[in-house]
Each structure stands twice: as structure tokens, then as C-alpha cells.
Amino acid sequence: DGGITQSPKYLFRKEGQNVTLSCEQNLNHDAMYWYRQDPGQGLRLIYYSQIVNDFQKGDIAEGYSVSREKKESFPLTVTSAQKNPTAFYLCASSPTDSNQPQHFGDGTRLSIL
Amino acid sequence: GQNIDQPTEMTATEGAIVQINCTYQTSGFNGLFWYQQHAGEAPTFLSYNVLDGLEEKGRFSSFLSRSKGYSYLLLKELQMKDSASYLCAVRDLTGRRALTFGSGTRLQVQP
Numbered sequence: 001d002g003g004i005t006q007s008p009k010y011l012f013r014k015e016g017q018n019v020t021l022s023c024e025q026n027l028n029h030d031a032m033y034w035y036r037q038d039p040g041q042g043l044r045l046i047y048y049s050q051i052v053n054d055f056q057k058g059d060i061a062e063g064y065s066v067s068r069e070k071k072e073s074f075p076l077t078v079t080s081a082q083k084n085p086t087a088f089y090l091c092a093s094s095p096t097d098s099n100q101p102q103h104f105g106d107g108t109r110l111s112i113l
Numbered sequence: 114g115q116n117i118d119q120p121t122e123m124t125a126t127e128g129a130i131v132q133i134n135c136t137y138q139t140s141g142f143n144g145l146f147w148y149q150q151h152a153g154e155a156p157t158f159l160s161y162n163v164l165d166g167l168e169e170k171g172r173f174s175s176f177l178s179r180s181k182g183y184s185y186l187l188l189k190e191l192q193m194k195d196s197a198s199y200l201c202a203v204r205d206l207t208g209r210r211a212l213t214f215g216s217g218t219r220l221q222v223q224p
Contacts (some may be wrong), residue, residue: 020224040121040217041216041217041218042202042216043156045213048211090144101146101161102146102158103158104156104157106154109153
């Protein structure tokens, strides 16, 4: 079955540490996105990529970095510069047709040790 | 920029009908999506509106008025499993295809 796989499901970060969240999709979608969700709030866009080897900052990109070396993969690194990283991180993908919805992975919950 | 407003919480009774409203302000409009999200899980797609009017899909319907910047999600014959958050999201006319989400409406269905 096609879908989006995020790993790990739970992740703990130590002070000053960078951590990387994985996102892989086999839906053959061109566009991929990373969102952050805080308790009781909606999703906020961190980064997005519409094509391989290209990505753009979203609304809250500071303290995060991404890469898009393959169509299927869009990993997100939470750097030590992100001072409040505790949140639920969701990866999504969509076709280039704007009428099509975004499909989401099951998310990664990141906490600080 | 964009601004999306939804009620924070709603309560309804099993078997009843509930309407969840969403108002938005955007510099350019290119479609509105409704997603359902159970606690700790990923959002799942419910409906899409880009033209004015009602879209019906089983127990769920969604309405859009572009002139009023207004949409609603209608859930009929409520079931206990419908207890979840419902997210309204708008796509604008900028080059990015990402969505701007409202904070979500937490619906509690009671017996």
C-alpha cells in the first residue's frame, strides 16, 4: 500500500543536540511538507519542497533544516538553535494538482530530556 | 497573510447533527480543506471546496461561500467515533501549495 512513513514515532533530544526526523513516501508525489503542531493548536508550516533538490522556508523555519535529495525522502533536522522543540511533527505530501489533498504521515513526537 | 477562525470546542449527542463553522481572511483563495484528527494521530482528509456551494460525501457535507469567507462542515447521524478535532485549512494563490490551518474544533460526542 502507498503511504507516508515517519520515524521514529517518539524521539527525545538532549540539550545542544541535533536530531533528524525521517519522512519517506511511495505515493510518487512531487511536493512534500513539514508541519509542527503544539497542544490544542493547528498545524504550522516549517518547510516545504515542490521538487527534488529544491525547498523553501515556511512560516516557522528558524532552528530547522531540511534536504530533498530524492523524490521519496524529505528529512527534517531539529537543530540546537530551536529552543522550544517539544511538539508533534507531521510530514505530508501531495501531487502537483492543487485540487488534491495532502496526505499525512503518523507523526513524530519530540520531547526534551 | 491568512487568518482562519474556528470554535475551540463543541459538544453534541450521538445520532444528532452538528455544524462546525470556519471563517477565513486571505489575500488570495485557492481552495478550502477539512481534515479530521483523532488525538495523537495524523489528520485525515474529509472534504475539499473551491467553488461556492455544498459538497456531500456520506454523513459529511461541506459548504463554501467565497464572498463571505465562510465554510462549514456538517456531520449527520453522529457516532461516538466522530469525537475528534476538525481542522479547516485554506490554500492561497501563492506559489507554495502548503495549507494554512485553523486551530481546530474539538468535538465531543456524548451518548
